[in-house]
Amino acid sequence: MSNMEASSPEPRKRRGSDKPTLKQVAEAAGVSPITVSRALNTPGRVNKETRRRVTEAVEQLGYVPNLIAGSLASASSRFIAVIVPSLANAVFIEVIKGLQEAFEAKGYQILLGNTDYDLQREHQLVRTFLGWSCSGLVIAGLRHSKACQGLLETWNKPIVEMMELGKGLDLNVGLDHREAGACMARHLLDRHYRSIIYVGACMDRDYRANMRYEGHKEILAQAGLEAPIIELDRLGSLEAGAVALDMVLEQCPRTDAIHFANDDLATGALLHAQRLGLGVPQDIAIAGFNGLPLGQQVTPRLTTIQSPRETMGRLAAEQILRRLNDEPITDKQLNVAFRTLIGEST
Amino acid sequence: MSNMEASSPEPRKRRGSDKPTLKQVAEAAGVSPITVSRALNTPGRVNKETRRRVTEAVEQLGYVPNLIAGSLASASSRFIAVIVPSLANAVFIEVIKGLQEAFEAKGYQILLGNTDYDLQREHQLVRTFLGWSCSGLVIAGLRHSKACQGLLETWNKPIVEMMELGKGLDLNVGLDHREAGACMARHLLDRHYRSIIYVGACMDRDYRANMRYEGHKEILAQAGLEAPIIELDRLGSLEAGAVALDMVLEQCPRTDAIHFANDDLATGALLHAQRLGLGVPQDIAIAGFNGLPLGQQVTPRLTTIQSPRETMGRLAAEQILRRLNDEPITDKQLNVAFRTLIGEST
DNA sequence: TTGTTTGATGGTAGCGCTACCATGTTAGCG
DNA sequence: CGCTAACATGGTAGCGCTACCATCAAACAA
Numbered sequence: 001m002s003n004m005e006a007s008s009p010e011p012r013k014r015r016g017s018d019k020p021t022l023k024q025v026a027e028a029a030g031v032s033p034i035t036v037s038r039a040l041n042t043p044g045r046v047n048k049e050t051r052r053r054v055t056e057a058v059e060q061l062g063y064v065p066n067l068i069a070g071s072l073a074s075a076s077s078r079f080i081a082v083i084v085p086s087l088a089n090a091v092f093i094e095v096i097k098g099l100q101e102a103f104e105a106k107g108y109q110i111l112l113g114n115t116d117y118d119l120q121r122e123h124q125l126v127r128t129f130l131g132w133s134c135s136g137l138v139i140a141g142l143r144h145s146k147a148c149q150g151l152l153e154t155w156n157k158p159i160v161e162m163m164e165l166g167k168g169l170d171l172n173v174g175l176d177h178r179e180a181g182a183c184m185a186r187h188l189l190d191r192h193y194r195s196i197i198y199v200g201a202c203m204d205r206d207y208r209a210n211m212r213y214e215g216h217k218e219i220l221a222q223a224g225l226e227a228p229i230i231e232l233d234r235l236g237s238l239e240a241g242a243v244a245l246d247m248v249l250e251q252c253p254r255t256d257a258i259h260f261a262n263d264d265l266a267t268g269a270l271l272h273a274q275r276l277g278l279g280v281p282q283d284i285a286i287a288g289f290n291g292l293p294l295g296q297q298v299t300p301r302l303t304t305i306q307s308p309r310e311t312m313g314r315l316a317a318e319q320i321l322r323r324l325n326d327e328p329i330t331d332k333q334l335n336v337a338f339r340t341l342i343g344e345s346t
Numbered sequence: 347m348s349n350m351e352a353s354s355p356e357p358r359k360r361r362g363s364d365k366p367t368l369k370q371v372a373e374a375a376g377v378s379p380i381t382v383s384r385a386l387n388t389p390g391r392v393n394k395e396t397r398r399r400v401t402e403a404v405e406q407l408g409y410v411p412n413l414i415a416g417s418l419a420s421a422s423s424r425f426i427a428v429i430v431p432s433l434a435n436a437v438f439i440e441v442i443k444g445l446q447e448a449f450e451a452k453g454y455q456i457l458l459g460n461t462d463y464d465l466q467r468e469h470q471l472v473r474t475f476l477g478w479s480c481s482g483l484v485i486a487g488l489r490h491s492k493a494c495q496g497l498l499e500t501w502n503k504p505i506v507e508m509m510e511l512g513k514g515l516d517l518n519v520g521l522d523h524r525e526a527g528a529c530m531a532r533h534l535l536d537r538h539y540r541s542i543i544y545v546g547a548c549m550d551r552d553y554r555a556n557m558r559y560e561g562h563k564e565i566l567a568q569a570g571l572e573a574p575i576i577e578l579d580r581l582g583s584l585e586a587g588a589v590a591l592d593m594v595l596e597q598c599p600r601t602d603a604i605h606f607a608n609d610d611l612a613t614g615a616l617l618h619a620q621r622l623g624l625g626v627p628q629d630i631a632i633a634g635f636n637g638l639p640l641g642q643q644v645t646p647r648l649t650t651i652q653s654p655r656e657t658m659g660r661l662a663a664e665q666i667l668r669r670l671n672d673e674p675i676t677d678k679q680l681n682v683a684f685r686t687l688i689g690e691s692t
Numbered sequence: 693t694t695g696t697t698t699g700a701t702g703g704t705a706g707c708g709c710t711a712c713c714a715t716g717t718t719a720g721c722g
Numbered sequence: 723c724g725c726t727a728a729c730a731t732g733g734t735a736g737c738g739c740t741a742c743c744a745t746c747a748a749a750c751a752a
Contacts, residue, residue, distance in 0.1 A: 019710085020709095021708060022708065022709065023708080031382055031731080031732090032731065032732050033708090033709080033710095033732090034709095034710075034731075034732065034733080035730085035731060035732075037565070037709070037710060038710095038731085041710085045729085045730080045731095046731085047730060047731090050730080050731085062497070062500070064477050064497075065477050065708090066418075066479065066708050066709070067474070067477040068414055068477075068478060068479050068708080068709090069418050069707070069708035070708080070709050070736090071414045071709090071737095072414045072415050072418050072707085072708080072710090072737050072738070072739085073411075073709040073710040073737055074709080074710055074737085075710095077414060087446065088443070089437070093433070096433070097433050100458075100460060104460070109474070110458060111455060111457070112456060112458055114446060114450070128413070128455070130410050131410050131411050131412060131416060132413050133414050147712075150408075169508070205717070238639055238643040239643075247697095253453040267643075268643060270643065271643045271644060272643075275645055276734085293583065294584065294640060297584040297585075297588075297613075297614060297617045298617060298644075299617065299620055367737095367738055367739085368739065368740095369738080369739095377701080378702050379738090380703080381700085381701060384700095384701085384740095387740085391699085391700080391701095392700075392701085393699085393700060393701090396701085411739085412737085412739070413739095413740080414737090414739090415739040415740085416709090416739050417707095418707050418708070418709085418738080418739070418740090420707085420739080420741075421738040421740095421741095422728095633711080693750085693752100695750105696749100696750085696752100697751090698747105698750095699746105699747090699748085700740105700745100700747090700748105701744105701745085701746085701747105702726085702728085702742080702743105702745075703743090704741105704744100704747095705740105705742090705743105706739105706740095706742105707739090707741095708737105709736105709737090710735105710737085711734105711735090711736090712733105712734090712736105713734085713735105714731105714732085714733080714734100715730100715732075715733095716729105716731085716732100716749105717728105717729080717730080717731100718727105718728085718730095719727085719728075719729090720725100720726085720727080720728095721724105721726085722723105722727085722728100
């Protein structure tokens with residue numbers, strides 16, 4: 001009567017947690033698993049009474065749907081990959097906020113990746129995120145490594161490249177950095193500054209700051225002026241701005257205006273000028289880029305360019321969502337407008 | 347010869363993308379799928395030559411592992427859920443940075459959720475994240491809705507509740523807000539301020555600010571002083587700080603010191619005082635909480651309390667990682683030290 | 693020799709869910 | 723009354739991967 005397998009009465013100890021599954025909910029509710037699935041995902045397609053029984057069973061068992069299994073079966077995960085070069089920069093944080101709000105409202109979950117301005121790391125992140133069957137991808141910048149570019153080209157889901165303007169892989173939401181730099185340069189010339197220096201931080205990596213410098217340089221050239229530049233080899237911060245001011249005062253004492261690559265640097269310099277007893281703008285004028293709240297609260301208020309950060313995030317999200325819902329996209333390339341904020345610092 | 351099924355020669359059009367799978371890599375490399383899996387996940391367990399053939403096939407096919415399938419099969423996802431009340435606050439951003447760096451280095455991916463200080467939303471996020479089979483959870487605060495608490499209690503993976511100190515569900519990393527508030531109150535008394543007002547923002551939601559107020563109140567009471575408080579009904583910001591200063595000047599003109607719930611408010615007030623031509627600290631002293639860089643760059647420097655934000659994130663991550671690696675945990679409750687930064691604003 | 697360990701590989705059987713098709717039931721229509 | 727459409731539900735067959743066990747050869751000890 002006993003057989004050879006008697007020593008192993010249970011089929012086999014398997015992996016997996018002991019959490020209730022859809023099947024158990026189905027049994028408890030007296031329906032088939034597929035009906036439970038429908039009751040949870042497309043309630044409209046299920047009879048009201050059945051739905052009630054299902055929700056009851058869910059509550060009673062404390063069932064939490066296994067989203068991983070669902071994603072595998074449906075080959076889509078409601079993840080949106082977001083890849084930015086830095087979290088230290090308030091600009092990206094605000095863009096992310098815009099993205100987060102727009103996507104969360106539609107039930108998408110953001111997977112956040114941070115490249116630290118390293119294209120190798122960017123490629124790695126893209127690979128990983130593709131592995132999660134993301135529904136879409138938002139990435140900062142138009143420049144990627146060749147391998148990464150190839151990976152993205154064959155990926156047939158919506159992609160937004162943001163922050164800068166240009167023709168990219170798929171969708172694009174950005175602002176014209178060259179024009180922004182030119183704009184501020186024009187303003188400084190209008191105010192009769194003639195010895196203008198540009199100060200940036202890590203511009204080999206933050207190449208968008210370099211694009212602004214190009215615009216700046218072009219305008220100065222048209223006015224027959226040189227466009228000297230100082231590059232710091234540390235990321236922008238208030239402290240770095242203070243250091244930069246010292247460098248300018250020492251190396252180019254006749255400078256009458258500094259065009260900073262961002263508000264952190266500019267505000268740091270402005271506060272440092274106060275400590276040094278320098279008048280802004282009488283002794284030296286200071287301009288920034290981004291329009292962070294900070295710059296608008298110091299005295300004198302910082303002249304800067306308001307970049308629409310949350311808006312950029314929101315627009316990027318809307319473009320992706322439009323694609324995902326098969327809605328028409330009128331313009332694959334969105335030029336987000338910026339605004340010049342004239343403070344008293346110039 | 348023909349049969350009834352002839353009209354459907356192919357088995358059936360199935361879902362799923364056309365991306366290469368592990369199986370195809372295995373065929374290309376002339377090994378079994380399981381060997382490919384091992385070659386990718388535990389290269390040490392595979393012969394060197396076999397490994398080479400596999401990597402070659404991977405490269406050639408452009409294979410990207412489907413992490414969703416892997417997670418389902420292994421019932422673990424290398425996701426870490428991180429739930430914070432707000433992304434608008436620089437404090438949480440820095441904590442997240444600390445978490446991100448520590449987890450990313452070990453190959454974990456953060457799933458970020460934002461409750462907007464809403465316990466209902468928190469519960470919803472926890473449910474969703476549990477559905478992703480996260481390996482661990484980091485959540486801000488010790489207070490959760492009852493349902494959420496229940497869900498977490500039965501979840502047998504590492505949890506860190508952070509930001510505040512106390513006995514929680516599992517692990518805890520935080521600072522003693524009551525003591526921090528007391529500390530600053532003592533400092534203000536030392537400096538002979540006697541008419542001290544506390545100013546907070548949305549303290550029903552930001553209850554940790556309230557804990558600091560409790561500490562503040564206790565110290566003042568010991569000195570026989572009242573502890574008046576003004577609560578703003580908007581979140582902390584530079585602008586809100588300016589508004590708050592106006593309120594204090596109007597409602598309690600004899601105030602000689604303001605203890606703000608955070609640096610944003612305090613710095614906003616400080617800058618506004620300058621605009622009004624008020625001397626800080628001669629006319630009014632100002633103190634904050636957090637030790638954000640901003641407050642250390644204004645003149646006078648802000649007196650504040652340095653909360654170890656990135657450290658808190660890093661420590662939280664380390665606790666989780668220790669659990670995940672079955673390393674011993676000496677203390678389930680970590681009290682992160684804070685430091686009083688005395689500026690010239692008091 | 694025989695037994696035991698180690699190293700490399702493979703086969704089987706799911707993980708928990710949803711896409712796809714099929715079925716039955718009721719309503720609507722000429 | 724037959725025919726179609728709409729609704730409600732169920733069965734089957736995977737999604738792409740890994741846990742678990744088994745196998746087989748080579749190495750080594752007794």
